[in-house]
Each structure stands twice: as structure tokens, then as C-alpha cells.
Amino acid sequence: MAGAGSGAHPPRVLGFTDLVLFYVVTGISLRWIATAAAAGPSAIVIWIGAMLCFFVPLACAVIELSSRYPQEGGLYIWTRQAFGPLAGFMAGWSYFTSNLPYFPAVFYFDAGNALFIGGESWRHLHDDPAYFMLFSLVALAAITALNIFGLRFAKWMNNVGAVGMWLPALIVIAMGALAWTRFGSATDFSATTMTPSVQIKDMLFWASLTFALSGCEAASFMSGEIKDARRTIPRALIVGGAIIVFCYVVGTVAVLVAMPASEVNTLQGLIQAGAATALKLNMAWVIVPLAILITIGNLGAASGFLGAAARIPFVIGIERSLPPVFGRVHPRWGTPYVALMLQGGLGALFVVLGQLGTGVKGAYDVLVSMGIIAAFIPFALVFLAVIRLQREPAGPEIWRLPGGRVSSTALACLGLVTTLAGILLASMPAADEPNKPLAVAKILGLTAMLLGIGWAIYAASRRRAAREAAFA
Template identity: 70%
Template sequence: MAGAAPHPPKVMGVADLAMFYVVTGVSLRWIATAAAFGPSSIVIWVGALTCFYLPFVLAIVELSSRYPQEGGLYVWTRQAFGPYVGFMAGWSYFTSNLPYFPSVLYFDAGNAIYIGGTSWLHLRESPTFFMTFALLALAFITMINIVGLRFGRWLHNLGAVGMWGPALIVIIMGALAWWNFGSATKFTPDAFVPVVDVQHMIAWSAMAFALSGAETASFMSGEIKDPRRTIPRALPIAGLVIVSCYIIGTFAVLLAMPAGEVNTLQGLIQAGAVAAQKLGATWIIIPLALLITLGNLGAASGFLSCTARIPFAVGIDRLLPPVFAAVHPRWGTPYVAILLQGGLGAVFCILGQAGTGVKGAYDVLVSMGIIAAFLPFALVFLAVIRLQGEPADTPVTRLPGGRVTSILSALVGLATTLAALILAAFPAPDEPNKLLAVIKILGLTAVLLGSGTLVYVLGQRAARRSA
């Protein structure tokens, strides 16, 4: 049922937006993933920053200044390549978050176990616990987002604290453990040289994906105060926090424990627990687990909030049934799109778990999320190149050097994105059933894209009939 207002209210300023970028840009699970590969992962972080994150941020700033309306990359790619490509970019990004929710909430569940101390540790290999936690968390953040950003932004802001707070605690504790007992990892020059094999290269694609998130707020431009000015101001503030958390956090985990002992589902809390035991400060483990749990809930809520705006924007364009363009009569939120996002996320939680253990489900969900997200990211870089000759209503924000700088930056980001797309299709080396993993990754990705084409065709027919 549509409300009186065609769009949700503008409520986000620079501080809110910077915190939103932090909560969607930092994912503590990637610190554990990186630390498991040793000191060379720090070099990979720097490479991902240079070859993906910076070009991506520059692309977002330029495109959001050209087209600041609600819809983000859906609007940008539609303007560059037409309605079908724009729809498929939005659809692919929307569906990339379906496996994202259960994967990030599985990580959250793995850390929440430590809230119960040693009495809950037996749940670490329980698929029932992980799935139940993910489904309940999805229901909670869906409800929060229906109420709207007036209240939901506070969960996002608390979630941002829950992201950099644990990283800061582990950094301090890792430094203290190193000062008192020495480093658990040997930081020799050879250890920083990246190993070029399939296992490590798969991790590289995940680390590049970890630095996405700059695109999120542009989906909600209609709810940002003066987005042309606010987005370029908030991104550098958030970027400094995001990059610091990843690089210094990885270093701190390796100070506390050897790379070979890091668990990708519980690595950060695991490192904090090891350092706490060395320092005789085990009391800090429970608050650390609480912060990590809160941070990941905030991140999942932030992504649900922004991606639900895609079917909302597509509904306004009449490529989806009109109900998707409806806003809640009381809270002014696109509640149908939010309910759809939460419900489909729950379905993927169940599908990802089928026929595998906890870690196998997590790896499949991560790979699907990377592929479905990097497809529209590639189109964003291509849109920057394509739109260079297009006139803009207002001055476009970009680096000195203008068109040449924008194209070169976009080409670097595009090359990195395409490489990450290929690598994400490989199953994890320790996956016992590699064929099933590949079938799940590629098969479910193909289903997502094929269903998008079907929805577009049906939407076009409905729009013609309506006209």
C-alpha cells in the first residue's frame, strides 16, 4: 500500500553517511581470511587498495555527481548502456546480497559463540545453530529497516563502532602480546612475498571484494542530504578507517597467533582470545564478541537497507509490479522491497547449507556473492569510460586530469574486477566436494542472471500493456 510521499525522507548527513560507509565497507571476516595467508596478505591489501578500492571510489564520486538520484549503479549503467543492461546490473547487485546475508551472518554466529564462554564452543560445527542464528538475525534487521533510516541509522552507527572497535582492541592486545612475549609470526622479507598459486589467488579476489562498499549509499541518494556534496565528503573519512582496520587488523592477528592456526570463521575473536590468555585478560573476550556481533548485524542491516532500494527504483521505472514502488504509509520506507530482500536472503541461507558442512556453506555463499557483485562493478567502470563524452547538468566531480585520469583509473579497476571474477569461480582448496561446490557457485549464479532476464522481459510487457 503506497503512502502519500513518493520517496523516503532525507535524513543522512556527512557523519551518518561516513559511519554507514564504515559499517558496509569493513567486514571483520576478511581480516581473518587475510591473516590465514600470513604476512604476504598485507602486501595484497595494499595492491587491492591501489588497483580496486581507489579506482572504485573515484568512479563512485564521478558517477554520483553526474546522476545523484536514488538507484546508484542501476541508474548509472542504465544511462550508459540502456535499460536492459541497467536492469541486469541492478539485478545482479541485488542478488549478490542474497548469499551475502547468510555468509556474513554465519561469520557473526561463529563469533557470537564466544559470548557464552567455553560452554558454547561445542556449537562451532553445528549447522543448526548457524542457520537458526542467520534466520533470526535476518528477521530482526528486516523489521528495523521497515521502520526506516530514522531508527535504522542508529544500528548502522553502532555497527560501525562494532567494526572498528574490535579491530582496535585486537590491535592493542596483539601489540601488548608482541611486546611481552614476542611475535607469533615471523615477519621476514620472504614472508611478505605473495605466493602465486590457485589457493592464494582465490584469497586475493576475496580481499578485493572486501574493499567494496563505496557503492552502497548511492542507492539511497534520495535519503541523503545534498548527495552531490555529502558523498565526496564522507567517502575519504570512511576510507581512512576502512583501510586502517584491514591492514593493521591483519598485522595484529598475526602478532597474536601463527597464520596456520587462524580460523576464517572466527579468526578475529580467536586472535583476541589467544592474546587475552597470554596477558591474563580473558574478561575482555565476551565484550569483544558482543562488539563483533553488533558490528556484523549493523553491516547486514546496512546492505539490506541499500539493496532494497534497487527494486524500489526499478518499480518506479515500471519494470517491476507497481507494489515495489510503494512506500509504507507510516514510515515512508519501500517495505515490499525490504521484505523481498529479507525473505530471499533466508532462502539462500537454507540453499547454501544443503549437502555440506558449516565451512563448505560459507565458502559457496562467499564465492556466489563475489561473482554476482563484481559483474555490476565491471559495468560501473565501463560506464565511467562510456559517459566521458556525455554532457552533465552540473559540474562533475573528479581528479585533476579530467577525462584521461578517469579513463585510466577505470581501466585499472576494470582489469582487477575481471581477474577477481574468474578467481571467485574456483572452489576452496580444502573443499571436500569440489564438483558440488562449482555446480552450486556457477549453477546458482546462472539461475540468478537468467531469472533477471525473465523478470525484465515480463516487466517490459507489463509496462507496454500499462501504457
Template identity: 55%
Template sequence: MTATNSPSGIRAPLKSPLIPALGSGAELAQPKRTMGFLDLVLFYVVTGISLRWIATAASAGPSAVIIWFGAWLTFYTPLALSVIELSSRYPQEGGLYVWTKRAFGDFGGFICAWIYWTSNLPYFPAVLYFAASNILYMRGDRWNYLSNDANFYIVFSIITLTIVTFLNVVGLDVGKWLHNAGAVAMWLPVVIIIGMGAIAWHRFGSATSFNATSLIPSIRFKDMIFWSSLTFAFGGCETASFMGEEIKNTRRTLPWALFSAGLVVTFCYVVGTVGVLLALPPDQVSNLQGLMQAIARTAGRIGFFWIIPVASGFIALSNLGAASAFLAAVARLPFVAGIDRFLPPVFGKLHPRWRTPYVALILQAVCAAVFVFLGQAGTSVKGAYDVLVSMGIITYFLPYLFLFGAMFRLQREPAGPEVIRVPGGKPIALLLSCVGFSTASLTIALSFVPSPGEAHPVLAIAKVVGGTGVLVAVGAFLYWLGQKRARQANA
């Protein structure tokens, strides 16, 4: 995976790694290329849409529609175009790790991958809690007593986490079916809420007033903080590139899949938010179960009670698919770091039968399970959900600074005929990387601001800053250990 310097001073393209399989023989193995165009489109849909953000957006009222388009223009568009170009330049396994390593050296690549990997640990229990909360709707009032039962959320999360880990260890060709099913289940609830919202609007009128005044976003500081959470919702289109050597014809397949999925993602967020607001006024939307609440209330108004368990099942399945897809993608980061020996070599091992990075996958699941328990320590289910989401926003956006920085810096390298350039070439690529970098920076800055109800705001900021610093320091220490192992091996 290490680049070498060419006589011209420009580093040569990264080679595809030959990954030693477990076993005593000298046989070499690589991951299987199992992801086709449709698989990739569905993968981007299931990792690019999170239905919980639709309810969060709806709580802000009609102005959320404008904010969605603003986030799409200033973050998603630069991100998607950057991923397309960088993936066509360097389609190797590891994606973001490979790009930042090439742009900023070994340490830059490792620390970026480390931050991205750790930032996703709180994501798994958060998305599984959301799935569990929607499962309760399948039995109506009979399961309501579980809605504040921490043990229910923990048991559900651990069981489902075990299942999705097993499927991905067996192989991406098996695990992808859960990803694909989750992607289909992701947009069906949006169709349901739009259809029923339209019926309710026709019969009773809209629950929310849509006019020029309500569509204008507030410029109050606390509302600007809210905008950052919607920007967070557009992350994820970089994930499939982590599995570059498991995609069929990566350079051709990935760009078109990302473009197609982007249309679906944007449609679901914008139209889904409108659907919720047709059914419920903003002040009645909860960010934990809001989408299901909108469906349930609308179903009651128009007499479609039968659709409540159907919709709740779709939402739960979509989140299980998302958890499985992110588990598969993010685990490739310690895998390629293990190949490069920045982490112990065991992380770079493939399963002897299924040719999957099983050590990295199992480690990811174990760490996520720890966060499942930590998230419920001394707090309510609602409080745990908020804590888990807030833990992920800041560290999740730090790697995007690396990504946009790599996009900017790697423009100095010549683009061969196989590279899919940003429309407009280098000048537009530089502009887009600056726009994306600025948006990510602003989102990070706003995420540091504590909520208005915080009793100790200075302490809250100190915890966030200190926690981020500790995270980077741990990553730097692991990198130093890897360098030390490499020196000893070469001595």
C-alpha cells in the same frame, strides 16, 4: 526515472522520481532525507569493513599486507573515485542502477541491478553466521557445544534478520542507529587486537616472523586465487549511492564521507591483519572465528580474560549493523525498478506512514531467510560458511564491470560545475575505469577456478558457469515481463 533526449542528442539529466504512496488518494510522497555526513561515514564503514576478511587475510601470513595495498590501489581507489564522480553527476535514488541505465540503456541498468541484488542474498546468512559464531565467545566454554549446531545458527539468523528488517521498514532514521552502532563496533575489535598484540609482542615476541621474504606475495596460481577474495573485501563503497534521495545534500556529503570512511577501512584491514599475526601464526588462523580466536588467545597470554566477551559482543554487533545496512541499501534496487515498471509496481510503493520501500525490504529479508536454510542443507557449519562466501564472489563482481564500463562511457557527457571530477580529468577517469574493470575481470576469472581439493573440478566450473547463466536468464525474463506489462498498459 527515465531519461529523455535533448535536442543536442545528449540525454538530459534524470529527474527525481515522484513516488506514489500507498493509499487511495492522489498524494505523492518521496523517501525522507535522513542521512547526514556522520551517518554516511559510519554507513560506509559498516558496509566497507568485514572483520571476517581480516582473519582470512591473516591466514596467508605477512604477505597479506602487501596484497591489501595492491587491492586498495587497483580496485578500491578506482571504485571510490568512480562512485564519487558518478554520484555527483547523477545523485538519484538507485545509484548503480541509474548510472548503468544511462550508459547502457534500460536492459543494461535492470540486469546490472538484478545481478547485484541476487548476489547479496548469500551475504546475509554468511554475515549472520559469523555474528553467531562470535556470540558464543561471550559465555566461553559454556556455549562451545553450540559451535557445530546448525539449529543455533538458523534460529539466530532468522531472529536477527527479522529485527533488522523491522527497523528498516520503520524508517532509515531509525535503522541508521543500528548501522551507526555497528560501524563503531566494527573498528573497536581492531583496536583491541592491536593493543593486546603489541603487549604480547613486548612480553613474548611476535607469533609471526615479519621480514622481507615473508612480506613478498607468492605468485603461485593457488595464491593468486586467494588474492581475489581480498579484492572482494574492498567492495561496498557504492552502496550508499543507492539511497541518493535519502541523503542530505548528496553531491556535497557523499564524496567527503566516502573519503573519510576509506581511510578507516584501509587502516582496519591492514593494521587488523598485522594485529592478528602478532598474536597467532598464520597456520592457526581459522576463517570462521579467526579474529576472536586471536583476541581470546592473546587475552589468555597477557591475563586480559575480561576483554573476551566484550570483544565478541562488538564483533557480533558490527555484523548485525552491516547486515542491516546492506539490507537497507540493496532493497532500493527492486524499489526503483518497480518505479520504472520493470518489476511489478508494488515494488515501487512506499509505506503510507514511514515512507520506506517496505515491499522491497520484506522481499529481501524473505529471500535471505531462504538462503539461511539452504546454506545448512546437508553440510557442516564450516562448510555452509564456505559455500555462502563462494556463491557471492562471482556474481558480486559482475555489476562492477557495469559500473566501470559506465564510468568509461559516460565520460562522453559534459560535466557541469556540480560534478566532482576525478583528479586529472577525463584521461585519468578513463584510465581508472580500465584498471578497475581489469581487476574485476581478473577476480571473476580466478573465482571460477575450483579449489585444489575439489573431486570434480570440471563439474564445479560447470555449476558456476551454469548458475551464472541461469541467473542472467531469469533477469532477462523478468525484464521481458516488465516490458510486456508496459506495452499492455500503454495500449
């Protein structure tokens, strides 16, 4: 594919190792370990359930669909092939917009963890909206600029960020194991405490843990920039997926060994647990390096998602369902710079919108819920696309599960049901939200606004195309 007006295309620069690290940095978000630990030992069972009911079906769907259609565009291409241009556009648009609340949410978490770098002298900022907004805006500008310079540079941010994701988790896990042997666990792990509650107020975070296991779809947006995508994506996803699940489950256990669930702060959970454990073990020196690693890891994750999601308006721009300017690549760096600047600019807007009328934690909860709903809509379409595309023949180059059509359809149905349940749960406000009507209005209203804008843009592009055809 050629960029509109440029005749160029981003080069293939991602190999197997780069892709494994990309999956790790976009698949592990340390904030979800904190969210899970705050719910107590029952989160471990929910992690396992989310892995079986969502992660495995999604990973299998990505492997099969990316081998069927290995070109740039990922789920936009898959849903377009299955259901036509409008469905493809809305899936791509919804996924693209889901990253807008994602960026401020992950930066708010990152800002909270970064406070541990400065020690007690920085802690007074833990509930300062101005600090969190400034941190988010500066970080967003930095990763946008890096991605405009190209994946040959941005991939190093992603790779270093991957280390900043799994290494802190391993450090906390190792310290937690050592503390357990010396002092015992701060949390009781028993059949009773590990049994999930089925009360609605306790089920709300199930959607968050399920959403945490997404990310394996992101690299497929950049398939045109992956070396031998048909072979590299499945192998890298299997390795990266194993690392992701291990870090989430065992990382949650490590946090709960360090402190009771009631003391876990969802904006600082992992570093908070690491600091508490380090002080118990007389290893206070590890706190600042741990905070630096976590800060870098989250920046790498945001950079990876920004680069991947920006390929959606880039591909749609090439196909002229968006103005052709989005299909342009930079004449020097060969990147979809217009799409990247749009992603960064809208992300900055959501930093401001998410904060209006609420505190830091309230803004974080609204942004998380919005991101889940907007991302789960295209996931539902991906699972439906797997079912629909089983009618197409599968050649030897296509990766299939044992059992072929039957097993692919069954797993897609399981993933679809889980995704729809996640959308329903994410629509509800957090139990401790003081202004629940406002929270629901923000979540549903902003989500509807984003989808409505997408439909209006698509309709306008179709009318423009019809007028151009009439005068041709």
C-alpha cells in the same frame, strides 16, 4: 520520485557523520581480516594491491558518478544512463542478488564469533549447522523489521554497528602491539613470508580480499535520503575509506602477531586472536565485550546492506521494470517495505540453500564465492559506465580527478581488469573443499539461475508495458 500508488518518498535523514559511519559499517567486514590472516603475512601486500587496483578506482568512480546522477538508485541509474534500460536492470538485479548470499555468509561469521559470549558452554556449537541457520534466520528477520521502521531508526543500528567494526579492530591492534613488545610475534614478517604466492590455489582468496574493499557504492543507492548528496558523499567516502583500509591492513597484522596463520579459523579469526592475546596478557575479561562488539558490528553491516540493496527493486519498481508494488512506500514509516520484505525473504531462502549437502565451512565458502561473482558483475559495468560517460559534459557541480577524462578512464580500466580477474578467481572452489565439482556447480549454477531469473523478469515487464501501451 514517488512511490507507486503512494505519492510519498523516504525522507532525507542521513548527514555527514551518519554517512561516514555507514561507509565504515558496510566497508569493514571483520570476517575478511580473518580470511586475510589465514593466508599469512603475504595478505598485507595483497591488501595494498587490492586498495590500489580496486578500492581507489571504485571510490573515484562512485564519487564522479554520484555527482553526475545524485538521485536514488546508484549504480542502477549510472549503468542505465550509459548503456540503456536492460544493462541498468541487470546491473541492479545482479547487485541486489549478490546480497542474498552475503547475508547468510556474514551471519555465519557472526554466529561463530557470538559463541565466545557464552564461553566454553557454547563452544560445542561451533560446527552445528542448525545453530548457524537459526542464528542467521533470526538476525535477518530482526534487521528486516528495523529497516521497515525506517532509516531514522535503522541508522542507529548502522552507527552502533560501525563502532562494533572499528573498535574491536582497534582493541585487537592495541593488544597485539602490547603482546609484541612483551612476547614477540607469533608470525615471522619478512620479505620471504610477505611475498604472495602465484599458485592458483593460493590466488583464490585474492578475489575475496578485493571484494572486501567494496561497499563504497552502497550509500549511493540511498542518495535520495542523504542530505546534500553531491557534497556529502565524496567527503564522507574519503574519511570512511581511510578508516576501512587502516583497519583491514593493521587488523591483519594484529591477528598474525597473536597466532600463526595455520591456526586462524576463518569463521572466528578476529575474536580468536583477541582471546589468545587477552589470555597471554592476563586480560581474559576483555573477551566477552569483544565478542559482543563484533556481533553487533556484523548485525549493523548486514542492516546497512539490506537497507541499501532494497532501494534497487524500489527504484526499478517506480520505473515499472518490476511490478509497481515494489515502488510503494509504507504509509506510516515511509519505507520501501515490499522491497525490504523481498530482500529479507530471499536472504532466508539462501541460508537454507547454501547449507544443503555440505558442512558449515563448505556452505560459507560457496556463499562467499557466489556473493563475489554477483557483485563483481555490476562493478564491471560501473567501470565501463565511467568510460562511456566521459563523453557527457562535466559541469562545476561534478567531482572530477585531476586530469579529468584521461585519469578517470585510466583508473576505470584498471578497476575493470581487476574486477574481471576477481570473477575468474571466485569461480574456482577452495583448495580444501572435499567435493569440488559440487561446489563449482553450486557457485556457477546458482549465479546463472539468479541472472536468468533477472532477465526473465525484465523481459516480462517489457512485454507487459508493450501490451499496456497497445491498449492505452
